[in-house]
Amino acid sequence: xxxxxxxxxxxxxxxxxxxxxxxxxxxxxxxxxxxxxxxxxxxxxxxxxxxxxxxxxxxxxxxxxxxxxxxxxxxxxxxxxxxxxxxxxxxxxxxxxxxxxxxxxxxxxxxxxxxxxxxxxxxxxxxxxxxxxxxxxxxxxxxxxxxxxxxxxxxxxxxxxxxxxxxxxxxxxxxxxxxxxxxxxxxxxxxxxxxxxxxxxxxxxxxxxxxxxxxxxxxxxxxxxxxxxxxxxxxxxxxxxxxxxxxx
Amino acid sequence: xxxxxxxxxxxxxxxxxxxxxxxxxxxxxxxxxxxxxxxxxxxxxxxxxxxxxxxxxxxxxxxxxxxxxxxxxxxxxxxxxxxxxxxxxxxxxxxxxxxxxxxxxxxxxxxxxxxxxxxxxxxxxxxxxxxxxxxxxxxxxxxxxxxxxxxxxxxxxxxxxxxxxxxxxxxxxxxxxxxxxxxxxxxxxxxxxxxxxxxxx
Numbered sequence: 396x397x398x399x400x401x402x403x404x405x406x407x408x409x410x411x412x413x414x415x416x417x418x419x420x421x422x423x424x425x426x427x428x429x430x431x432x433x434x435x436x437x438x439x440x441x442x443x444x445x446x447x448x449x450x451x452x453x454x455x456x457x458x459x460x461x462x463x464x465x466x467x468x469x470x471x472x473x474x475x476x477x478x479x480x481x482x483x484x485x486x487x488x489x490x491x492x493x494x495x496x497x498x499x500x501x502x503x504x505x506x507x508x509x510x511x512x513x514x515x516x517x518x519x520x521x522x523x524x525x526x527x528x529x530x531x532x533x534x535x536x537x538x539x540x541x542x543x544x545x546x547x548x549x550x551x552x553x554x555x556x557x558x559x560x561x562x563x564x565x566x567x568x569x570x571x572x573x574x575x576x577x578x579x580x581x582x583x584x585x586x587x588x589x590x591x592x593x594x595x596x597x598x599x600x601x602x603x604x605x606x607x608x609x610x611x612x613x614x615x616x617x618x619x620x621x622x623x624x625x626x627x628x629x630x631x632x633x634x635x636x637x638x639x640x641x642x643x
Numbered sequence: 644x645x646x647x648x649x650x651x652x653x654x655x656x657x658x659x660x661x662x663x664x665x666x667x668x669x670x671x672x673x674x675x676x677x678x679x680x681x682x683x684x685x686x687x688x689x690x691x692x693x694x695x696x697x698x699x700x701x702x703x704x705x706x707x708x709x710x711x712x713x714x715x716x717x718x719x720x721x722x723x724x725x726x727x728x729x730x731x732x733x734x735x736x737x738x739x740x741x742x743x744x745x746x747x748x749x750x751x752x753x754x755x756x757x758x759x760x761x762x763x764x765x766x767x768x769x770x771x772x773x774x775x776x777x778x779x780x781x782x783x784x785x786x787x788x789x790x791x792x793x794x795x796x797x798x799x800x801x802x803x804x805x806x807x808x809x810x811x812x813x814x815x816x817x818x819x820x821x822x823x824x825x826x827x828x829x830x831x832x833x834x835x836x837x838x839x840x841x842x843x844x
Contacts, residue, residue, distance in 0.1 A: 402735035406728055413723040413757070464721065472718035479691055479713040480774060481736040623692045623701075624710075630646075630702040 400486045403477070404493035407464040411498055416550060420459030421505060427452030428509050444514035446524040453506050453528045454556070460502045461532070461552045463495035465543050484617035485610060488544070492606050495540050503529040523585050530591065531581070533598035535559055537605020544609065644668055644704030645690070645711075645780065645810045651698035654685040658697060661833045667826070669780075672806045674827030674838060675814040681830040683814035684715060687784040690812065708738075709779045711810075716785035719766050720758045726769065727754025733773040741777050747797040748772040764789040775801050780810035787815055795819050 411417055430452075431445025465487075468474040478484050503525060510521030538555035542548055566575040576582040580594035645667040652660035659682025667673045675683050688694045690701065691713035703711065720729055730745075737743060749772045750765040758766055767789055774781070781802070787795050799819055802811050818824060827838035 399736050402732055406724070406732040409728045410721050410724040413725075467721040467723075471721060472715065473720060475693065476714065476718045476770060476774075477736075479693065480710070480777065619695070620692050623695060624703075627692065627701045627703040628705060630700055 397482075397486060399482050400490045400493070403482065403487065403490035404497065407468075407490060407494035408497045408501075410467070411462060411464045411494065412501075416459045416462065417498075420456040420461075420502070422456075423459065424452040424456030424502075424506060425509055427455055428513055432513055442515070444510075444517065444520065446510075446520065449506070449510055449513065449524055450528055452509075453525070453532075456506075457502060457532055458550055458552050458556055461495070461498055461536070461539055462549065463491035463498070463540055463543055465491045465540075466547055466549050466551070470547055478617075484613050484620075488610055488613040491540060491543070492609070495536060499529070499532060499536055503532075520585075523588075527581075527583055527591060527594065530594045530598045534594075534601045537601055537609065540606070540609055544613075644702070645812070646702035646704075647690075647699065648702070649699040650689070650696055650701065652682055652685050652689050652694075653697040654682060658833055660686050660830060660835060663699070663828075663835050665828070665835075667810050667812065669806060669808055669810055671825035672802050672827075673810065673812045674818060674824050675812060675830065676816055676818060676827065676838065677830035678816060682833075683816070683830060684784050686830070687713070687715065687782055687812070687814050691782050705780070708740075711782050712774050712777055712779045713782045714770060714774050714784065714786060716767070716788045718770055719763075720769060722757065722759030724758045725754065726750075726752050726756045726758065726761070729758070729769055729773075730754065733776065736773075737776060738778075743776070746772045746775045746801060748775060748794060748801070762789075764791060764794065768794060771798065775805070780812075781805060782812050784814045785816075786813060787817060787819060 428445075428449045428451075431448030432442050435441060435443040435445065465474065468477070474487065478487055482490075506528065507521055507525045510525050511518055514520050535552065535555040538558075539551040542551035542554045546554075548554065563575065563579070566578060570578070573582070580591075580597045583591040583594060647663050647665045647667075650660065650663040651658055652663075659680075663686075675686060677683055685694070689696050691711060692701070693713075705711070734743065748768045750761070750768045752761065752765060758769070761769075767786075771786060783802075786798060790798065796819075799822065802813065805811050824838050828835040829838055
């Protein structure tokens with residue numbers, strides 16, 4: 396990892412945080428999560444934290460927040476500017492991976508803060524709920540980046556998110572809820588934290604394999620341009636000045 | 644040095660440049676002009692190695708750590724970015740041999756200003772400034788579009804200065820007034836005619 400990669404990732408995070416998408420997603424998480432305690436307050440007269448509503452808000456909000464920003468860079472021509480003049484394609488994609496990971500971590504931290512506040516300071520419950528949600532989201536991150544790299548969709552999580560939930564319902568209908576939960580690693584029990592290990596393992600494998608695949612494909616796609624550059628440099632006549640200065 | 648041998652460039656299925664042979668050396672700015680659709684941008688993308696040529700060869704005479712720097716008029720920064728964030732990124736992407744300070748192209752705006760609130764010309768100047776701070780030959784496609792007269796003059800001065808030691812190729816259909824064109828080609832209907840010595844006035 397280079398200093399340039401980190402600098403570009405930081406710039407992408409800075410830009411992403413200022414997009415209307417990010418604020419929309421954060422507002423959605425907050426609004427939907429608030430519905431649980433508000434409904435409880437209206438129906439039972441007590442403020443009760445509802446982890447399921449936090450999960451629903453988390454899912455809706457993530458659709459808008461989770462992004463690396465490469466779509467804006469590509470459609471605005473900044474990607475060409477960076478890749479031709481400043482950094483390699485691999486460094487550019489690695490910066491996108493870091494930016495996406497940062498949006499994931501920042502969003503997780505925000506959801507945790509919301510959970511802690513709405514649960515009246517129950518840090519354990521908020522941490523447990525948000526960690527499961529975040530691990531599930533981690534499973535989908537590489538696919539979101541693939542969508543960003545291949546399309547102009549500015550809310551890339553919509554595609555893997557839709558496929559994930561469609562698959563979830565299809566599996567539950569075909570195999571039953573219990574078997575589906577086992578397959579996807581969703582049968583975690585708060586009373587026994589190691590039960591979240593299967594989900595964590597799946598998320599870890601998805602992140603490592605998915606991002607490695609994206610980097611490899613980027614490298615392979617940039618090979619033709621690198622070959623053209625090598626040929627152009629190698630073909631320079633012997634008399635040509637190496638530093639480009641005019642021959643005297 | 645930039646050498647082109649029997650170069651052919653395709654845009655879609657149409658050959659827009661055929662059999663172009665030139666040796667471009669530092670000295671004067673090399674202008675590529677022609678009407679819209681003549682193939683200027685397609686040629687520049689091929690020279691920047693973003694697209695392969697339909698035929699022929701390109702030769703670069705460059706330092707090992709140097710590359711041709713490329714800009715086209717549709718390049719812009721994300722609207723949510725800020726001027727200060729872009730300047731910080733520019734500084735970190737420069738190498739030790741590049742120019743660390745702003746050029747005359749840098750727009751006079753506060754660092755906290757969002758890029759989306761800048762004019763098209765100011766956004767363009769941010770990218771041109773970043774490019775001109777870097778060491779190396781230049782391939783610029785329509786760099787004068789949307790620039791104010793002062794910015795055009797500043798850009799012309801920077802390009803003349805760079806062209807003394809590095810190849811500078813500028814594709815445009817609007818050569819700034821009173822520009823002495825010493826080298827270049829005019830593209831039209833697939834053919835490349837040498838530019839007259841005095842044009843654009």
